[in-house]
Amino acid sequence: MYRAILVIFVYFFTGCTSPKEPNISQAEELPSWVNNPPELHAVGSSGVNFQGIYTQHLEAINKAKGDLAHNIKSYITSEFEMESKSTKKSSSTKVYDKVNAFSELFLNESYQVDAYIDSKKRLYVLMGSSKERISNLLGIKAQNSSNIALTALKTEPFLKEILMQSRCYSKDILKGIDTESRLYQNKPVWFFRPNYNGVVGSVGIAEKEEGVTFLKQKSAAFALAKSALAKRVQSQIASEHEALKITYNDTSGKIFESSLIIRSEMRLDGVVQRDLWLDPKSCELYIWAVKK
């Protein structure tokens, strides 16, 4: 009797618990370049940033540029120090192993080739530079340039109805925003491939600030796009990576620190806005600027 009651009791309580979630930890298929960037290319990634997509995008681009600079030319120093102490009672060994890598160069023609946003909203950016430019930089004979083949993107048309439901601006202003390009991963295709259709392009993204007009937001986004274009043409990169490994008897730890400064000063003529897109949810304005 007692057993029967127990079984019923267990049955009912089992019913109350939430069903086990199916194990769907299938690895997400990322573009092949994320893990295996082609020669003379580098990948940078950045997680969701509370400061917005502009900062996330810039972080990913700059990480890739820093790595690209290190791949091209870097100056490495290392220090190794071992200290052993022994007393009648005990003995200890302390080891410091430090490696510094510096890279400082002017990188001409470094551009975003492709980008991808994974299911956790992490942004991956593939940056490249031409073989000719890098050969010049290294003072070696230029070899044949190779363009990497990009897979076709599954794009969707831009739907004005969705934008018109947005509360970012008045209907009159929203009516005037006509995005011409198709969307991929809910963003215009040129956000991922700013040079598609053979143009020299870049993207600027400005967030909507309280009390700031659409025209001002547009002007900020365009200025950022121009800045990105200037950095693409030529930028001075100074980057440092420091890896320190400390071992004290059986305990060891690692510190990795990096710093990066990217500067650009460029006279830009003939830069025009090719397309624009307003994120209906975040109200961030994306502008695609291209060189005529």
Next chain:
Amino acid sequence: MRYFLLIGIFFLTSVLADKSVLKTVTINQMQYADKTFLQVKEIALQEAKNAAAKEIYGEVVISETVMANGKILDDVVREQSGGIVRIKGEPKFGNGENFGDIVVSIEAYATDEDLKNREMLKSEILFDKSGNGASEKIAQVRRGFYGTWSGFVMRRSGGSGDIMIKITDSGEATINYDSLHCGGELIIEEKGADLVKFKERLTYGADKCIDNRSVSLKKLSNTQLLYMQFNEHGEEVSKGTLYREE
């Protein structure tokens, strides 16, 4: 005769105007509530002139981005443009589509000489090209945990006392529990932007304190850290705020 002269001047002006642009700018009065109508008109005209200068003379875009440990510390973008902008005729003012809109249209130009003179002017140095400013920002972030920190900690067992931690920029760290007369070295196990984890190795007073505990420091600000000590089961055994000593 006078008419011929006027027509002549008109044509001469057109010939010399090597680069001319038409610019229309709209601004809304609501954004300049503290300004008079005349002042708002002046601002609109100024914006139109700026837009014309950018188109006539081009722009120098200057930018600098500083990153440390994968995070952006500073991103500055400046646009520089300028030169003599001449206006043909009078600016035309009107009302825009929205309430309070002021629209101004100008026909601006620069002569050959203006363009040549502008080319000869070098762009001003807007950034500290020595890189000291950027390096200082990076140093501030990297400094994060480095330095001498002291404070008062409370123990779960009920006691309390003063501690002092010294972290050098080469990663060496020591800890002193003054009130307990023990201390030793802190071996860095993991370091993030805001949190650093150590393993404690006592080098003196081992009979007064427990060895091999874990210590975490969490950055609260440039001058404050949160100290946490954990036992071998990962339970927090003491906690306190440490302050940077200059």
